[in-house]
Amino acid sequence: MTTPARTFPPGFLWGAATAAYQIEGAAAEGGRTPSIWDTYSHTPGKVDRGETGDVAADHYHRWEEDVEHLAELGVGAYRLSISWSRVQPGGRGPLNPEGVAFYVRVLDALRERGIAPWVTLYHWDLPQELEDEGGWAVRSTAEAFGDYARLMAEQLGERVEVWTTLNEPWCSAYLGYASGVHAPGRTEPAAALAAVHHLCLAHGLGIQAIREVLPEAKTSITLNFHVLRAASDAPEDVEMVRRIDAVANRAFTGPLLDGAYPADLLEDTAHLTDWSFVHDGDLAITNQPLTALGVNYYATNTVRKPVSGEVPAQEGDGHRPSQFSAWVGSEDVQFVPPTPPLTAMGWNIEPAGLTELLVATAERYPTLPLVITENGAAFDDEVSVGDDGTARVHDPRRVQYLHDHTDAVLQALDAGIDVRGYFAWSLLDNFEWGWGYTKRFGIIRVDYDTLERVWKDSAHWFRRLATTGVLPSVEAVEPAAVGAV
């Protein structure tokens, strides 16, 4: 008996995603000035092995080859981000024509190949000058972002399919300003909460500006929701879920989608701030209609109340994000170490969490289409030589991860959820922030000595999925001739 094919609906969008600082390199070329990630990565001790994005995957010089890889993958969309300090050095004032021309070339090349550009305006690389003026802890950064968004709408216009204002503002605010494990590396919890609001305000000002220039623009924001589990049914553990949900999830969905900060968040954080940085009228700005909501999903988190006298453990590695929402206003929450199997990031693998997230988000916001803008996994890949003498990367765990998570999307679709697309993170191995190049998320391998690209088995598998819309078996990883899948 054969199992019936699992098929995605017609028009379901397949894509691959990257971000500027993680792949471009050319950090000091073409008029680009430093962002907070240049400063941070060049600060000794901040990034593993002292690595920086100076060269990264050298996409700035190899973008034509990378666009060919996207075309070969058969994806309908590519999610990229703009380096703010490449197009507007310093984050204010005149544009840098050379920087703008780079993105125009990339977007035009994508369009020529029938690939829709999904552009994120901010994927964590704030121009350093704006950080010097206070960064996301001050309101003027949100205003500068609104101006930048307007300029981009004017310059890039109809080339852009979907405008995403921010990627994962949770990371920008809490990892950048509370835990300090991301740029700019500040450890000021009150500033992190101000950053939450100024990022939401930036989003609203950005959407308003884009719509003034391009009234029909499709707009979005990408959030990395925390899918939370209580370690037990005990009320005190369930209460921990509420606290983390407030600071990690509803701190963003509140202002962005409901037009209000949740009352429990304000109460939980009252010892840190009075939230007076929220001005009259701000919540009408932050709460903009969106074409779709971008959902990034990797893993789940289990939390519990520490037993009396227990010091809440900060799990082993300092780059793990989960612990740091506890750090702002919820110091008494314990994140339970994840249960294997784990990815190379130490994150658990729980595809059902993705279905659950999509169903819960759609229940809360029934008219908002959802798109998975990131999902994928880092594993320690090995290169081997195939029978034909070419380099191969057999990455069965990544194939399994992608298979099980796209299957989880199908289950959400089966439940009637309006999910419109899925972007694999990531097109290429790249600079994984505090981890440098030690973690490989790409479906295409980058050899950091030669900068050569090699398709992993997961890329071959993903190509089958993207070109057929039918969920392939995990064995379907052999290279296929173009048109043969």
Ligand code: IFM
């Ligand atoms: O590499 C990051 C990306 O920049 C944002 N989302 C999570 C990915 C994996 O950590």
